[in-house]
Amino acid sequence: MNKWNKKMVKKLLAALLAGGLVLTGCGSQESSSGNPIPSAAGTSGAEAASPTVQKGEKTFVFGDTTFNSENEEANINPHDTYCGWAAIRYGVGETLFRFTDQMELEPWIASGYDQVDDKTWKIQIKDGVTFSNGKAVDAAAVKACLEDLVSVHERAAGDLKISSMEADGQTLTVKTAEQNPTLLNYLSDPYGCIIDMEAGNQNGIVIGTGPFAAEDLVTDDHLTLKKNKHYWNGEVKVDHVKVRTISDGDTLALALQSGEIDAAYGMAYASYPLFKNDYYAFSTITTSRAFYAQMNEQSGILKDDAVRKALAMGIGKEDFVRTLLRGYGEVANGAFPESFSFGRDVKAEPYDPEGAAKVLEEDGWIDTDGDGIREKDGQRLVIRWLTYPSRQELPLLAEASQASLKKIGIEVKVNVAADHNTLVADPSVWDVYAAAFVTCPTGDPLYFFSTHCLDSSAKNRGGYHSDRIEELARQMDAAFDPKERGTIARQMQQQILDDHAFVFCSFLKMSIVRKASVTGLDAHACDYYELTKDLDIEAA
Amino acid sequence: MRRKKNLVRLILTLIPVTLFLLSAMLAPYLCPFDPDAQDLASSLLPPGGRHLLGTDLYGRDLFSRVIAGGRISILSTLVLVGITALAGTAAGVLSGFMGGWIDALIMRISDLFLAFPGLVFAMALAAVLHGGVWGAVVSLALVNWPKYARVARSETLTVRKQTYIEAARLSGDSSLQLIFRHILPNIAGPLLVTATLDIGTMMMELAGLAFLGLGAQPPASEWGNMMSDGRSLLQTYPWIVLAPGFAIFLTVAAFNLMGDALRDYLDPTSVTGKRRGRRRKGRRP
Numbered sequence: 001m002n003k004w005n006k007k008m009v010k011k012l013l014a015a016l017l018a019g020g021l022v023l024t025g026c027g028s029q030e031s032s033s034g035n036p037i038p039s040a041a042g043t044s045g046a047e048a049a050s051p052t053v054q055k056g057e058k059t060f061v062f063g064d065t066t067f068n069s070e071n072e073e074a075n076i077n078p079h080d081t082y083c084g085w086a087a088i089r090y091g092v093g094e095t096l097f098r099f100t101d102q103m104e105l106e107p108w109i110a111s112g113y114d115q116v117d118d119k120t121w122k123i124q125i126k127d128g129v130t131f132s133n134g135k136a137v138d139a140a141a142v143k144a145c146l147e148d149l150v151s152v153h154e155r156a157a158g159d160l161k162i163s164s165m166e167a168d169g170q171t172l173t174v175k176t177a178e179q180n181p182t183l184l185n186y187l188s189d190p191y192g193c194i195i196d197m198e199a200g201n202q203n204g205i206v207i208g209t210g211p212f213a214a215e216d217l218v219t220d221d222h223l224t225l226k227k228n229k230h231y232w233n234g235e236v237k238v239d240h241v242k243v244r245t246i247s248d249g250d251t252l253a254l255a256l257q258s259g260e261i262d263a264a265y266g267m268a269y270a271s272y273p274l275f276k277n278d279y280y281a282f283s284t285i286t287t288s289r290a291f292y293a294q295m296n297e298q299s300g301i302l303k304d305d306a307v308r309k310a311l312a313m314g315i316g317k318e319d320f321v322r323t324l325l326r327g328y329g330e331v332a333n334g335a336f337p338e339s340f341s342f343g344r345d346v347k348a349e350p351y352d353p354e355g356a357a358k359v360l361e362e363d364g365w366i367d368t369d370g371d372g373i374r375e376k377d378g379q380r381l382v383i384r385w386l387t388y389p390s391r392q393e394l395p396l397l398a399e400a401s402q403a404s405l406k407k408i409g410i411e412v413k414v415n416v417a418a419d420h421n422t423l424v425a426d427p428s429v430w431d432v433y434a435a436a437f438v439t440c441p442t443g444d445p446l447y448f449f450s451t452h453c454l455d456s457s458a459k460n461r462g463g464y465h466s467d468r469i470e471e472l473a474r475q476m477d478a479a480f481d482p483k484e485r486g487t488i489a490r491q492m493q494q495q496i497l498d499d500h501a502f503v504f505c506s507f508l509k510m511s512i513v514r515k516a517s518v519t520g521l522d523a524h525a526c527d528y529y530e531l532t533k534d535l536d537i538e539a540a
Numbered sequence: 541m542r543r544k545k546n547l548v549r550l551i552l553t554l555i556p557v558t559l560f561l562l563s564a565m566l567a568p569y570l571c572p573f574d575p576d577a578q579d580l581a582s583s584l585l586p587p588g589g590r591h592l593l594g595t596d597l598y599g600r601d602l603f604s605r606v607i608a609g610g611r612i613s614i615l616s617t618l619v620l621v622g623i624t625a626l627a628g629t630a631a632g633v634l635s636g637f638m639g640g641w642i643d644a645l646i647m648r649i650s651d652l653f654l655a656f657p658g659l660v661f662a663m664a665l666a667a668v669l670h671g672g673v674w675g676a677v678v679s680l681a682l683v684n685w686p687k688y689a690r691v692a693r694s695e696t697l698t699v700r701k702q703t704y705i706e707a708a709r710l711s712g713d714s715s716l717q718l719i720f721r722h723i724l725p726n727i728a729g730p731l732l733v734t735a736t737l738d739i740g741t742m743m744m745e746l747a748g749l750a751f752l753g754l755g756a757q758p759p760a761s762e763w764g765n766m767m768s769d770g771r772s773l774l775q776t777y778p779w780i781v782l783a784p785g786f787a788i789f790l791t792v793a794a795f796n797l798m799g800d801a802l803r804d805y806l807d808p809t810s811v812t813g814k815r816r817g818r819r820r821k822g823r824r825p
Contacts, residue, residue: 119616250772273776274776323580324580390673398758399759403577403578403759412758
């Protein structure tokens with residue numbers, strides 16, 4: 001072989017190797033169900049959309065950024081922190097009552113109720129409801145579940161105020177220690193999922209009444225579900241479900257593109273254009289999930305109301321929603337969206353950087369050394385902003401606020417920490433805590449105030465106190481008339497806004513992105529009804 | 541002749557490196573916009589017009605951020621390589637020169653550091669140090685010093701046995717004088733080459749830590765964290781990632797080429813030099 005031929009052979013080998021590598025990179029990959037699917041290169045991932053029907057059995061894989069311990073959803077036991085959200089989202093648990101699309105109550109496991117007097121309620125349990133292990137649900141089973149709930153759950157006892165319960169066949173009589181106009185609302189909170197207490201809790205797996213039964217759970221990784229063959233409310237169409245915890249929004253988008261998952265919750269807005277085509281479908285709805293900044297009133301610098309007021313005036317909410325959320329949000333004034341009657345007619349500080357600068361100047365915060373940051377009595381105006389990454393909007397809010405507050409002479413040091421729950425418990429390490437929270441998951445306004453604003457609130461992390469808020473909360477506790485409750489809610493919102501205890505920035509427009517072949521998976525205003533018996537996958 | 545060619549090659553490779561260093565040092569004067577200033581109305585503009593490389597999600601000018609990012613990325617890399625080389629060399633020379641239990645102790649400590657996977661160890665250290673550019677620099681320095689210690693020790697052991705060292709010792713030089721006058725100048729070449737070739741690697745490692753959120757913190761522009769910030773936009777607005785990505789690529793390539801050229805210049809008998817020599821020999825009839 002002469003020299004020229006040798007060179008040609010080498011070049012050919014190199015070309016073949018390079019070609020092989022390219023083909024390997026672009027080649028087919030396994031879908032969630034094991035079927036080979038075409039590459040997701042290009043815009044869609046597309047034909048990956050018909051993956052999950054095999055041997056007559058349907059498997060659905062759902063990717064979720066929020067099913068993790070960071071969001072207090074380490075398992076699906078509703079009696080544990082916020083794990084009830086996972087139980088109800090993934091179709092394992094159901095509550096006595098549920099919310100309609102308009103956030104009005106309707107019976108679910110219960111068939112109805114009678115309010116005997118201010119403190120006594122008789123709840124009828126539907127005949128024919130069973131747990132996923134086949135055991136019938138009666139009043140005694142519900143009583144056992146609720147008794148355990150109020151004894152172990154951090155919020156339930158205070159919310160429900162149950163003093164005693166009596167079970168008689170399918171009738172459960174509940175007595176409350178004091179008037180509780182929102183008892184049924186709170187029973188519809190995800191923590192109110194009815195589970196079989198006799199079956200116990202196997203590593204966070206519980207037996208509920210929903211269309212799916214849990215088989216396997218690995219915290220922060222996955223939850224495997226199978227069809228509940230005993231489901232009381234109709235035929236369940238999908239045989240197997242795998243919920244995958246994918247805490248990173250970008251990874252989630254790639255997983256949907258590649259066909260690893262069939263639907264996604266919590267995707268980055270920037271990725272939405274990739275799925276605006278015939279192969280995918282969006283289900284979008286405005287929720288009461290608020291992105292807000294909570295002030296730490298135990299922090300030296302934020303004891304100063306002028307600083308809190310300047311913060312409230314210095315955060316550009318409209319730009320945040322329009323540009324950074326790509327319009328997938330609603331600018332917030334108070335704690336509730338305007339779709340709720342009690343979300344209207346409250347007045348927050350307007351975005352006014354010049355006004356904010358003036359407020360600070362009048363309070364003695366002046367940039368004396370010309371570095372752009374104000375000082376007072378030798379102290380620089382530096383705010384420690386704590387937030388977390390699993391809600392993709394929060395780091396964006398932090399960085400946008402950092403820039404807009406810098407313009408008025410406030411330096412913001414951002415700490416985006418996955419272990420925010422540990423950090424926020426120590427008020428000496430943060431000044432502002434930015435978080436996401438569904439302020440009205442039970443259709444009633446008291447929930448937000450009782451969790452965040454009272455002396456006894458579990459999430460009153462900043463040590464906020466207001467005599468008026470405490471008094472108004474007592475009034476709301478005793479008010480049965482929804483209009484009166486709405487009026488009190490508006491007063492309470494105005495009070496916390498006037499005290500500059502919170503800055504409400506926006507409300508989430510929640511989207512579930514799914515393959516076009518997936519049906520019966522729709523976003524709900526409460527943000528926690530997701531997988532139902534209607535979930536289905538059309539065969540290719 | 542070969543040495544002259546190597547010198548020309550070295551000078552040629554120094555040109556881009558010098559340009560990068562100058563841009564890093566003069567960044568505040570070269571940026572057409574404030575690299576940290578947000579302008580949400582100009583969010584995600586494509587390259588061209590007022591913004592040569594486009595804008596990011598916050599409407600910040602990417603050209604300015606790439607230049608400003610170079611200041612952090614290049615200068616912190618140089619500091620990192622400097623610290624690592626100095627600390628490693630000091631440990632290695634001490635180890636090789638003193639021998640005995642000091643040698644054993646230093647080498648066992650370096651073995652301990654080498655026992656961990658480098659980048660994972662650096663991530664853990666950076667997290668303990670609460671991230672930030674200097675946290676990343678310190679963590680990578682702690683991970684990488686044993687390499688220099690081993691090279692320095694090995695070279696010191698070789699040089700120590702040379703007759704001129706014996707002569708210097710007999711003429712009354714103290715240990716410190718021996719190290720600074722005779723050993724360090726004779727082992728500097730290989731160490732310098734190692735350090736130069738390491739600049740690219742260290743820059744990538746620093747960018748990697750920044751990509752993971754363990755480097756420069758927002759709003760500071762650093763090439764690694766710029767890529768991390770833009771990764772969700774890679775498919776829809778690719779210029780946001782490509783701009784810092786190319787900056788890393790070009791800078792690393794420039795420093796690596798300079799490292800190669802420096803090695804060939806300082807040590808013409810190195811592998812590259814030998815191979816070239818053989819090839820040239822083979823071509824002769």
